[in-house]
Amino acid sequence: MKRLKKILFTAFMAAVPVLLPAQKVFDMNLWQGGAPNSNGDTGDTAKVRVYLPSAKEATGRAVVICPGGGYQHLAMEHEGYQWGPFFNNMGIAAIVLKYRMPHGNPDVPLSDAEEAIRLVRRNAAQWGVNTGEVGIMGSSAGGHLASMVATRSVKDARPDFQILFYPVITMMPDITHKGSHDNLLGKEPKKKTEREYSNDIQVSRVTPRAFIALSDDDHAVLPANGVSYYTELYRHDVPASLHVFPSGGHGWGIRESFKYHVEMELMLRAWLRSF
Template structure:
């Protein structure tokens, strides 16, 4: 009986971890109901928050948008697997499970904007500087992240952006067709294709960017990320572009990517530069 009591007390102590320790938790994005619908009531948005130890926290946070062609989400290697990398740098990682658009572009956009606002609303409790909140996305998640970076304003505008092999344009000759059709619908208006071609939406107030992709990416053409970098350069927005000789598409934070360590070192150096 005494041993059982000791085990119980140990379990309680382990559960009641002080806020200064590294922790993660999940929370719905729209507890009172989302402002728009994609026609699928079972597709709900939520975030999983990974906070660094309080004593090592820098105050920086990044909202992570996994890819998946706006049809599904690669939650692990483009989402959760990034948390240790950021936490080890004292950066909070907030992985967003956004809803699929099914042709209603406002659905994922509103989810990503709300995720940024959620982080800022909880900045004090989560030891975050509300003026140091970035957004990151891979593939179609890169399109969502760059959409927020170029279209959003006020509390929804991030302070920096990190893009991996991103879909940037919605113009039919360069875009990723699956992402295009799922985001805008199969027969969109030309003005919407232009509006959500984010290289065309860069301005002098667009937040700084880290862009990384592979030269042999045949899924999302490298021109997407390259053209975005060119527009950042033209508008005097700080940006860095890393094009790796090989790796294809979708490597995320996988060790199997031949340039995995180099990519992490370059991203870490960039994050420490401001």
């Protein structure tokens, strides 16, 4: 009986994921030779915080994380830094991006996100990363930035996969998040510009695979954003996974107070292990 209990206890402990501390964490400026584009804010500097798993646990995969904040500020903790240990525990390097605010110039955050992906690939050998397994993740307005990179960036700035939480996708006035729209494009952009930065319209057959999660009762960023994006991915034969939780509202990130926190993590883990 004692032996049986010992065996069962050992099996249980083996099934419980161990939260390993990041082997190495460090900050660095994103741009070493001066940032391109300008948002008129000289004090707004793009930075990254890099979380590297131990060499023993590293899988070679990495993800650039773009927190949300309506293109006005950044929710750096629960949509950024607090994700580091989660990914490191899976052997994935996490690079949290503090991108510059657009103030009406969308090229500012876009260039930061693209450079963050290039930065990971330039340091691939040193950081234990496979250059063909660099993804991008974003929440809310950060999800718009991530999907913007996923649908338009090319060559060494193109991500290999995307993870989107309750994302802003469209810039069309009837569905978009008004704050993100106004901060990114200005209050009175041309219709052509709104269409250009509506990322569901930009999906193609080469758009990278996606994981999308949101809440049905999100009144800040309408669920139609993420659902429309998934529909276009499906229509273009891009592998995608859409998860709509019954409740939770907006902005839960990796907070344990989110009712479906455990389920969300399990779904994301399963998806990441599926390819």
